[in-house]
Amino acid sequence: MSGETGPEPTPSQTIGPFFHDALLERDLSELVSPDHPGAIRIEGAVCDGAGDPVPDAMVEVWQADAAGSYGSEEFSGFGRSGTDDEGRFSFTTVKPGPVPGPEGIPQAPHANVLIFARGLLRQVVTRLYFPDEEEANAADPVLASIEDAELRETLVARRVGDALRFDVRLQGEGQTAFFEFE
Amino acid sequence: MTQQTTGEAAGHPPYLYPDYKSTRLRAPKEPLVILPRSLPDVTGPAHGRGRIDATDADLTRQHEGEPLGERIILTGRVLDGDGRPVRNGLVEVWQANAAGRYTHQRDQHPAPLDPNFSGAGRCLTDDEGRYRFVTVRPGAYPWKNHDNAWRPAHVHFSVFGSSFRSRLITQMYFPGDPLFEHDPIFQSVRDPGAQRRMISSLDLGTTEPEWALGYRFDIVLEGRDATPFERPHA
Known part of the structure; x- marks a missing residue:
């Protein structure tokens, strides 16, 4: 915070x-x-470092609409789901369009995902990318900034039947990539 | 993770704080991926909460009768990282009753439920970023983190700012609580100055004589007020 003014954040x-x-x-x-035309279903589960389900998490998604706009009148782009005894959550939404990125490089379609839970002193922040966007994903500046291919892959949902599957592993083997702001 | 995250540098707790046992299997251990500052903020009101009634902000009027306990007024301002008010921001609260019991099926500690208290409220901030709740002071309660573990009295706050990075869930504490030094959740915030930012202050200006004590709790979110970025199809 050096060199900046303004009040300190509430922890x-x-x-x-x-x-x-x-x-x-x-x-x-x-x-x-x-x-809704183009509705998609996202399903996943949150698990801990022992591989056990996290039954008391809350998952929020923040995403752009199909045209790549955030917070429009018709589509808030915000969703919330709890997790059940198996750690499962789900959303019904639309696939977001590409959104602007730094220096004019577009970002691949993605949803921002926040996970809150007992035992998380602060939310973890991740991103869900789409498996049918290989080209856009390859050019995405955020994905490209992750050198570890295995870690990068945790951000791309898998198609399972009619749904997109996105599991969140909080800790351990196969841990999901989590973000923080510079 | 040996390096301090930017969140910790700003006073937030680390993910792993072993004295708070539930962090041991839930804290991520891989280094966090840095999102560059140049990345446009995700903006928008975006909480889609629908209508909010006046009784949503008065937790003492959600049932037939009044809840037992010490009636209090909780108020303060929600500010962004520049100290500017967050207007029309959603504030959600939840808390135990005066006896230290939540109306939640997983809270089975043998203190009485209060049929006149649910302990959940919400409101939107005004043009000055101000919120206001009427409630009762929550009790301390035991938990199973360690032998003879008790949480200091607190009210949970969930707050939305102007962008996705300003999202905050925290707990508000009451001044002078002797349980602070024994509570690993409070102590997970290491910096004493940051700890003080989670503690409300008694405010005689908010207090209504012969009716309710007032406490003031200002909330500062991460990030600046969003500057709208260019939209691709505008």
């Missing part, structure tokens, strides 16, 4: 185990209705 603390009535009393996992 993060864990969401704890008791957030459900306050944060998930309304179902916000459908960003569009399942019969």
Whole structure:
């Protein structure tokens, strides 16, 4: 923070185990209705360093609309899902369009994903990329900044039947790539 | 992860804090991938919470009768990293009742539930970034992290700013709580100055005489007020 003015941020603390009535009393996992043209379903599970499911996480997605715009009137681009006893979450949404990146290099279509849970003192931040965008993914500046191919691959969802599968491993073998801002 | 993350440098807790046992298997251990500052912020109100009623911000009026406990007013401002107010920002809170019990099926500690208290509220900030809740002061409660572990009284806050990077979930504490030094969640924030930023202050200006004590808690989010970036199809 050296050389910058402005107040210091309020520190993060864990969401704890008791957030459900306050944060998930309304179902916000459908960003569009399942019969919306182009609706896609995203499914995944959150697991810990022992490979056990995390049944008390909250997952948020923040994404652009199909044209690559954030926060439009018709499409908020925000969704929330809890996790069940198997750590599973799901969203119904549309595939986002490409969004602008640094120095005019477009970013491949992606959704920002935040995970909150008991035992996470601060949310972890990751990105979901799409498996049918090989060319755009190869040119994506954020993916390209990850040298470790295995770590990079954790960000690309897999197609399983009619859904996209995106698992989040918090720790250990195959840990998902998590981000922080410079 | 030996290097301090930028989050830790700003006063946030590390992911791994072994005294808080649940971090041991949930904290990521690979180094974080740095998103460059030049990356456009994800902007937008984007919380899609729908309508918010006046009773959503008054946790003492959500049932037939009034909850037991010490009635309090919690208020403060939500500011961005430049100290500017976050307007129309969603603030969600949840807390235990005065006896230290949550209305949650996983909270089974033998303290009474209060039929007149659910402990969940929400509101939007005004043009000055101000929020205000009426509630009761939550009790301390035991948890199973270690032998004879007790959480200091706290209210959970979930806050939205102008962009995705300003998203914050935290806990607000009450001044002078003797449990601070024994609580690994509070202590996971190492810097004393940062610890103080999680503690509300008694505010006589907010206090309503003969009715409720007032506490003030300002919240500062990461990131600057979003400058709209060029949209590809504009």
